[in-house]
Amino acid sequence: MKNYKITLIKGDGIGPEIIDEAVKVLDAVASSSGFHFSYDEALMGGIAYDITGDPLPQETITKSLNSDAVLFGSIGGPQWDDLPREKRPESGLLRFRKELGVYANLRPAVVYDELINASSLKPEIIKGVDIMVVRELIGGIYFGEPKGRDENKGWNTMVYSREEIVRIAHQAFRIAQKREKRVCSIDKANVLDVSQLWRDTVIEVAKEYPDVELTHMYVDNAAMQLVLNPKQFDVMLTGNIFGDILSDEASMLCGSIGLLPSASVGEKIGVYEPIHGSAPDIAGQGIANPIATIASASMMLRYALGEVEAADKVDNSIKKVLSEGYRTGDLAQFDAKEVCSTSEIGSIIANYLER
Ligand code: IPM
Ligand code: MG
Numbered sequence: 335m336k337n338y339k340i341t342l343i344k345g346d347g348i349g350p351e352i353i354d355e356a357v358k359v360l361d362a363v364a365s366s367s368g369f370h371f372s373y374d375e376a377l378m379g380g381i382a383y384d385i386t387g388d389p390l391p392q393e394t395i396t397k398s399l400n401s402d403a404v405l406f407g408s409i410g411g412p413q414w415d416d417l418p419r420e421k422r423p424e425s426g427l428l429r430f431r432k433e434l435g436v437y438a439n440l441r442p443a444v445v446y447d448e449l450i451n452a453s454s455l456k457p458e459i460i461k462g463v464d465i466m467v468v469r470e471l472i473g474g475i476y477f478g479e480p481k482g483r484d485e486n487k488g489w490n491t492m493v494y495s496r497e498e499i500v501r502i503a504h505q506a507f508r509i510a511q512k513r514e515k516r517v518c519s520i521d522k523a524n525v526l527d528v529s530q531l532w533r534d535t536v537i538e539v540a541k542e543y544p545d546v547e548l549t550h551m552y553v554d555n556a557a558m559q560l561v562l563n564p565k566q567f568d569v570m571l572t573g574n575i576f577g578d579i580l581s582d583e584a585s586m587l588c589g590s591i592g593l594l595p596s597a598s599v600g601e602k603i604g605v606y607e608p609i610h611g612s613a614p615d616i617a618g619q620g621i622a623n624p625i626a627t628i629a630s631a632s633m634m635l636r637y638a639l640g641e642v643e644a645a646d647k648v649d650n651s652i653k654k655v656l657s658e659g660y661r662t663g664d665l666a667q668f669d670a671k672e673v674c675s676t677s678e679i680g681s682i683i684a685n686y687l688e689r
Contacts, residue, residue, distance in 0.1 A: 347612025
């Protein structure tokens with residue numbers, strides 16, 4: 335029987351609870367599809383700092399690189415906010431992405447018909463929304479030098495090389511070819527030189543994809559257009575910080591940030607993680623929505639392992655649980671038949687798969 339080696343990084347806050355549900359679902363789909371998973375846990379974030387003094391122990395990188403894929407929960411929490419920057423959980427995550435070379439962060443925002451009333455936007459605006467945000471993940475202002483602060487000043491630098499823009503642009507165009515063949519590249523070329531290079535480079539790469547339509551939008555306008563008329567977007571291609579912001583905004587089209595998965599991919603290995611954070615305010619209460627993590631596990635099946643049928647089964651089970659009215663607390667006001675705990679939602683989805 336085929337066996338896949340998965341590194342699990344549960345992390346902080348609600349991370350352990352949601353990862354446990356994704357594992358439940360993965361085991362269920364594996365047993366009904368004829369393959370098997372073996373899991374190896376690794377530390378990252380605040381818990382890693384507490385145990386080892388480092389938010390990203392070397393062992394975590396080694397384990398991850400030696401597995402078929404990484405499934406990641408969430409990191410961070412108020413108790414680590416006052417640490418020096420390099421010891422903070424977030425720094426561990428950024429170093430992790432960099433070490434693994436996962437430069438392309440794919441964040442789909444799909445509105446489930448079942449949750450059409452859950453968004454703060456009107457149903458007619460969001461019905462049928464299906465956007466893929468392609469976010470550059472290991473460059474830009476998150477990593478640029480120089481950076482620093484003294485008592486009266488703080489500074490970061492947004493840097494992109496041509497090469498970094500080329501590789502993420504190729505990802506966006508290839509993804510668009512399998513979708514509606516439209517890429518909207520988001521920048522701030524009216525103000526930033528780095529954005530002008532971004533725009534010029536994307537235009538060059540586009541020449542290799544004559545079947546894909548390319549448009550450009552300034553990031554401030556894109557933020558507005560996302561809530562005005564989100565259906566105009568197919569693939570949104572953007573840099574690190576703009577993508578961070580726009581993907582949170584896009585998640586609200588869908589009703590809850592607890593629904594949105596992501597894949598971070600590069601040449602070596604993929605990391606699959608919900609786009610939400612560690613939600614320390616609700617950690618340990620068993621009320622977090624595990625669907626974003628379960629959907630991330632589905633992306634892992636599809637993209638990292640090529641188990642497309644199994645991924646389809648998981649996606650269908652997620653839709654079924656929503657259409658039958660099972661909801662976690664974040665979605666309790668929206669056509670809920672039954673409000674469920676984190677582990678109840680996981681078990682219901684897993685049961686569909688075993689049947
Ligand atoms: C995300 C998060 C991270 C980011 C944080 C936790 C460093 O917001 O994955 O979107 O900014 O990339
Ligand atoms: Mg974010």
